[in-house]
Amino acid sequence: MLDARRDTSRDALFAWIAAGAILTTILVANFAPARGVVPAHQPAALSPAEDPACREWTDSCRVCTRGTDGVHCSTPGFACQREALRCTRR
DSSP: OHHHHHHHHHHHHHHHHHHHHHHHHHHHHHHSOOSSOOOTTSOOOOOTTTOTTOOEEEOSSOEEEEETTEEEEOOOOTTOOOOOOEEEEO
8 A cells, every 4th residue: 555655746847847947848838038030129020912012022932913903812722832922013
């Protein structure tokens, strides 16, 4: 009977240690300073879709054109591999 009590106490100790390690990981991930974050005072670069000077842009799947009546985009293919947006005509 004494051996069974030791086994459960060992399991409980392991559970507490694991819970502490998980909690520590979560806290560090949430409160550690992030690297590579753009400060709020720097303006973000405009994507081609937000740049009024860009008349046509693509992500290698579809082509979007800005006209006088708004933005029109083509339909992408079903097996398309998107890339970063880039302006193709100004």
